[in-house]
Amino acid sequence: MEEETPTEAFTYDHPDNHVEQREQISSQLRASLFEIPRAEWRASPRFRGEAEFWMQIHEGLLKASATLPAWLKQFQEMDDMGTMRALSPRIARLGSDLVHHAHGHHHIEDHHFFPAFLRLFPQLDHALEMLDGDHKVLAEVLDDLEAAVREFPVAPEGTDKAQSDRAMREAWLKGAERLLSAAERLDALFIRHIGDEEEICIPAMLQL
Ligand SMILES: [Fe+2]
Numbered sequence: 262m263e264e265e266t267p268t269e270a271f272t273y274d275h276p277d278n279h280v281e282q283r284e285q286i287s288s289q290l291r292a293s294l295f296e297i298p299r300a301e302w303r304a305s306p307r308f309r310g311e312a313e314f315w316m317q318i319h320e321g322l323l324k325a326s327a328t329l330p331a332w333l334k335q336f337q338e339m340d341d342m343g344t345m346r347a348l349s350p351r352i353a354r355l356g357s358d359l360v361h362h363a364h365g366h367h368h369i370e371d372h373h374f375f376p377a378f379l380r381l382f383p384q385l386d387h388a389l390e391m392l393d394g395d396h397k398v399l400a401e402v403l404d405d406l407e408a409a410v411r412e413f414p415v416a417p418e419g420t421d422k423a424q425s426d427r428a429m430r431e432a433w434l435k436g437a438e439r440l441l442s443a444a445e446r447l448d449a450l451f452i453r454h455i456g457d458e459e460e461i462c463i464p465a466m467l468q469l
């Protein structure tokens with residue numbers, strides 16, 4: 262791999278940078294960051310307030326993105342129609358709430374947070390460009406999750422109960438499989454993106 266100098270253009274699609282391929286923040290990008298280890302963030306007098314609040318939002322998003330696949334796996338193991346009937350609307354609500362919250366959070370970051378950061382810390386330009394690229398990938402993944410939530414059946418119908426239960430269970434399991442793969446993809450990307458976003462932005466916030 263060639264060494265990049267800071268003046269070279271940043272390429273998001275490079276395996277070192279793409280959210281679905283990178284395994285860490287590259288050493289080139291890391292060199293532009295403020296170095297405060299994660300374990301020391303909370304002890305900073307500047308942590309309380311915005312940095313803490315922002316990390317709480319992330320915690321909520323990560324908790325929801327981990328809960329959705331966990332519930333879906335439980336759902337796939339169920340053989341009682343009553344329990345499935347009770348859990349299916351909760352799964353759909355969790356999925357749509359997660360999509361809604363993630364879009365709202367990314368909107369604030371894209372339009373307020375990142376532009377302000379770039380003005381204050383121009384040396385973070387490539388790191389912020391990477392986070393912006395992540396958001397574009399995440400937008401597609403969220404669209405896919407939203408479609409899977411929409412397709413997931415929550416209101417069983419039918420007159421012949423035995424027949425409709427069988428058909429309903431089949432439809433549920435098919436919907437759950439599709440939803441699970443979208444939810445697991447989002448969860449993996451969130452863990453990568455949110456973790457790196459904090460590594461990039463929190464030490465900078467602690468300078469303010
Ligand atoms: Fe983000």
Ligand SMILES: [Fe+2]
Nearest residue numbers: 319366370458
């Ligand atoms: Fe974020």
